[in-house]
Amino acid sequence: MDAYKVLIKPHLTEKSMNSIDQKNELTFVVLRTANKTQIKSAFESLYDVKVMRVNTQILNGQKLAYIKLSEDDSAEDIAVKMGVF
Template identity: 45%
Template sequence: MKPTDILIKPILSEKANAQQEKLRRYTFKVVRAANKLQIKQAIEAFYGITVVDVNTVVVPGKNKTRYTKAGFIKGKKSSYKKALVTVAEGDTIDLYANI
């Protein structure tokens, strides 16, 4: 698999930004079938850095309800897999370069 097949997008939130600054840990949304070794190889190939550690979490889907003129609309957000990637000392990933 190519790195672009495994990595979906980086997650940019306040918590993720705090971990980038303090722990050198970056958060990515990844394909559900990818394992830790494939994620590590994809990050190293795509960004050209050394990965020290990979932790994964499957974020469960949530039920969502909205009130409209027609009444309540019920739906569900889909679940996804999140990878927390710790990079080596001195390495950084510039996630804001393409914005």
């Protein structure tokens, strides 16, 4: 499956911005039919980082993925590359 179809867009809220700094975690709106393994492989292939875990939640009809990165990689660096800051 195409990585750009799995990861639709970053989900930017105050909570997700705090989790970038505090938990080294990024939040994305993802394809509703994508599973955790597909989300993990799509994110690792696009950003060349190691993902520790993926948690998902369906909120207001959208599927959110909370992507926790390894300690070797920085969520803040990826957020800067995406243009979040």
